[in-house]
Amino acid sequence: MSTVEETGLTAPGPAVEPPAPRQSPLDAAERKLGRLLVAPGQLLLVLLVAFPIVMEIYISLTAWTPTGGSNWYVAYRDWIWFDNFIEGLTSESFLSAVVRTVLITIVAVGIQFVIGFLLALLFVEKFPGRRIATILFLLPMMIIPAVSGFIWFLLLQTDGPINKMLSFVAPGDIRWQWLSDPSFAPVAVTIVDIWQWTPLMFLILLSGVMAVPEDQLNAANILGASYWQKLRHVILPIMTPIIIIALIIRAMEAFKIFDAAWLLTQGGPGEASSTISVHLYRQAFINSQWSYVAALAIVVMIGVSIAAAQAIKPIERRQAAEA
Amino acid sequence: MSAKTLRTTARTVVIALILALFLFPVYWMITMAFKPQPQWAPTTGETYWFPESPTFGNFKRIFGGEPTDESGLGFLTSTPIDATDSIITSLIVAGLGTVLALLVGISTAYGISRFRAGGKLLPFAILQLRMFPPIAVIIPILFLWTYLQLNDTYWGLILIYGAVTFPFVVWLMRSFFDEIPREIAEAAIVDGCSNFGAFRKAILPLVKGGLATTALFVFILNWSDYLIALVLAGSRVITAPVFLSQIRSASTGVEFGSQAALALILILPPVILAIAIQKHLVRGLTFGAIKR
Numbered sequence: 309m310s311t312v313e314e315t316g317l318t319a320p321g322p323a324v325e326p327p328a329p330r331q332s333p334l335d336a337a338e339r340k341l342g343r344l345l346v347a348p349g350q351l352l353l354v355l356l357v358a359f360p361i362v363m364e365i366y367i368s369l370t371a372w373t374p375t376g377g378s379n380w381y382v383a384y385r386d387w388i389w390f391d392n393f394i395e396g397l398t399s400e401s402f403l404s405a406v407v408r409t410v411l412i413t414i415v416a417v418g419i420q421f422v423i424g425f426l427l428a429l430l431f432v433e434k435f436p437g438r439r440i441a442t443i444l445f446l447l448p449m450m451i452i453p454a455v456s457g458f459i460w461f462l463l464l465q466t467d468g469p470i471n472k473m474l475s476f477v478a479p480g481d482i483r484w485q486w487l488s489d490p491s492f493a494p495v496a497v498t499i500v501d502i503w504q505w506t507p508l509m510f511l512i513l514l515s516g517v518m519a520v521p522e523d524q525l526n527a528a529n530i531l532g533a534s535y536w537q538k539l540r541h542v543i544l545p546i547m548t549p550i551i552i553i554a555l556i557i558r559a560m561e562a563f564k565i566f567d568a569a570w571l572l573t574q575g576g577p578g579e580a581s582s583t584i585s586v587h588l589y590r591q592a593f594i595n596s597q598w599s600y601v602a603a604l605a606i607v608v609m610i611g612v613s614i615a616a617a618q619a620i621k622p623i624e625r626r627q628a629a630e631a
Numbered sequence: 632m633s634a635k636t637l638r639t640t641a642r643t644v645v646i647a648l649i650l651a652l653f654l655f656p657v658y659w660m661i662t663m664a665f666k667p668q669p670q671w672a673p674t675t676g677e678t679y680w681f682p683e684s685p686t687f688g689n690f691k692r693i694f695g696g697e698p699t700d701e702s703g704l705g706f707l708t709s710t711p712i713d714a715t716d717s718i719i720t721s722l723i724v725a726g727l728g729t730v731l732a733l734l735v736g737i738s739t740a741y742g743i744s745r746f747r748a749g750g751k752l753l754p755f756a757i758l759q760l761r762m763f764p765p766i767a768v769i770i771p772i773l774f775l776w777t778y779l780q781l782n783d784t785y786w787g788l789i790l791i792y793g794a795v796t797f798p799f800v801v802w803l804m805r806s807f808f809d810e811i812p813r814e815i816a817e818a819a820i821v822d823g824c825s826n827f828g829a830f831r832k833a834i835l836p837l838v839k840g841g842l843a844t845t846a847l848f849v850f851i852l853n854w855s856d857y858l859i860a861l862v863l864a865g866s867r868v869i870t871a872p873v874f875l876s877q878i879r880s881a882s883t884g885v886e887f888g889s890q891a892a893l894a895l896i897l898i899l900p901p902v903i904l905a906i907a908i909q910k911h912l913v914r915g916l917t918f919g920a921i922k923r
Contacts, residue, residue: 341826342746349739349801350749352794353756360643360771367771380774427649430642443906445650447657450905452855454872455894459660462887467676469659502641503653511913557916564764567857569874585766585858592770605767616762 361609368392368603374597383599392603401579402604405587408494412583413562416501417509420558421551423502424509428517429539431510442514449507457571460500464572490580494504497581500568503559509554517543518548533592535627549625556619565611638653663891664689671888689892693878712886714893716762717874724785724860724870725853728792732849735793736800737842741830744808745816760798767860773881776863782821782862791863792853799846799852808834844908851901871897 335341363380369390372383396402427445431438436524463470464486474482486496520543528538566585569575575582575590582590588608592601642672663671665685688696695713708731742748772791773782810835835842860870869877875893879888905912 312890338746338826339748342742342748345738345742346737346749349742349797352735352797353760356768356772357760358795359775363771363774371762413691422651427646430646433878434638435643441646441650443909446805446905446909446912447902450874450902451657451898452853452901453658454855454875455898457654458875458890458894459656462891463656463659467678468654469678473679503656503817506653508916510912515913541860542825560762563893566764566766577803581633585764588764588766589858589862601770604772608767609763610762612762613759616759621823629718 333368364602367599372599392600395602405582409583412498416498417558420506420509423506429508446507453567457568477529493581497569512554515545633869689888692889693893717869717871721871724788727789728853729850730798731793732797736797740801741803744805782842783867796849803845806840844911847904
């Protein structure tokens with residue numbers, strides 16, 4: 309059919325049969341039922357997306373605070389137009405939180421990818437104990453974030469085991485102040501994310517490596533390809549889509565980082581390890597600047613939406629290809 | 632040594648090393664839970680790599696037991712801690728939140744998969760919802776919850792957990808429903824079933840495994856939450872993760888031992904459930920983009 313269209317010819321009569329519909333058409337009753345089935349879900353989406361956005365836009369244009377004594381719906385009395393946005397976009401602590409979050413995301417996801425990919429390659433071949441090793445390696449990702457924050461709080465104490473171990477391998481008695489030194493605190497937050505989520509990267513990439521067709525590797529072997537050549541010319545090209553998905557999903561999640569960061573350092577010392585989520589939390593619940601936070605939240609959501617619209621494309625393509 | 636043995640040895644060493652690095656934190660927490668107080672809060676700055684004379688004292692302590700003062704220095708004179716209520720609270724809100732997410736999510740997923748309802752936009756909107764940092768969405772919810780007097784209540788948390796995790800149900804269940812040929816439901820209807828009957832008798836048995844996986848996965852997500860329970864509750868209704876972070880000893884400032892004991896209890900359900908659904912974990916965490 310497509311050739312007919314491309315040559316601009318009209319199909320003569322009924323000779324070209326339309327492809328049989330994959331699914332039979334729905335009648336009116338079924339369509340109604342379908343709408344009914346998705347209605348509760350749509351309602352929740354309204355509750356969770358539409359309402360917060362409308363409300364946030366409203367509050368963000370005012371100077372309302374919960375400590376001011378008036379209810380939020382009369383916030384229009386303190387109308388200030390875009391002052392909150394201007395303040396946010398010129399606020400050094402917000403902008404540096406954005407930059408820091410992006411940096412943490414890039415570093416954490418990058419290291420997760422390197423370790424995860426290396427391990428996935430090592431786990432392709434069968435070896436005794438592979439199943440157990442896989443399950444053990446997944447443990448960090450199964451640990452709830454509040455607990456992983458606590459675990460690393462223990463480990464990174466100045467006289468905690470991490471410094472003790474470093475003292476074994478490095479000269480001198482190492483007493484790094486992981487949680488209270490401004491240059492170490494962001495590193496601590498990054499380490500927790502790497503520890504917790506490398507296993508997920510590994511799992512996704514392992515399923516990708518496993519899916520590389522054996523005959524293609526055999527063909528490469530016959531041609532006398534070295535391991536690196538096989539990796540570069542056979543494995544990597546086949547795995548590209550899955551790698552992109554793994555990176556996007558991890559980056560999305562790392563960008564939201566809150567629990568571990570909050571429990572480890574509360575964004576401190578000062579604001580040295582404050583991420584976007586931590587910054588918003590502090591502004592809202594410690595400084596009570598709710599209308600300002602609403603403005604920042606809108607800025608973040610717009611930014612994330614733009615990134616998401618780009619990021620979702622490979623995932624949708626893959627799902628379309630599989631359907 | 633031949634090249635092959637050398638390679639095998641090198642691989643084993645690398646795997647063992649990485650594994651050791653990633654498991655050490657878990658080891659540290661588990662042993663911490665069984666260490667007596669002088670070992671988890673050493674005043675000398677000494678590190679106890681292995682617990683000497685392990686004890687259940689920390690576990691007794693988080694369930695209201697008397698503080699064990701084995702140092703004899705009168706360290707633990709603080710008030711008793713009891714985590715029972717917070718664990719029950721977590722079970723209730725995470726459990727009922729999961730039920731709510733399943734009810735709404737399965738209905739939506741089936742509507743999308745079987746009747747192509749909701750248009751193309753719905754799956755996208757649902758996915759995008761997960762991309763926003765929760766803190767950006769939660770502040771207006773806090774207004775609304777305060778207005779509806781749902782703030783700091785069980786129902787408030789159940790409702791929000793259901794709303795936050797139902798996207799996962801939609802994406803997972805949709806990928807399971809899509810695997811079932813349409814003809815199965817149609818055949819059941821020809822046999823005289825109603826649409827609901829066809830769903831219950833023909834479709835549901837086929838997605839049982841997927842449904843169980845989805846339920847466990849969503850429960851793990853709800854059980855793990857910290858931020859929502861911190862913002863929307865936390866004074867009357869306290870979930871276990873929030874409780875964990877609030878444990879402080881009045882006299883020493885830290886309660887590492889009893890915190891580790893509670894942490895160990897908290898991670899057991901998700902770890903066991905996650906191992907049970909290990910095969911489908913990736914599908915869940917990638918919104919069904921990757922199937923194994």
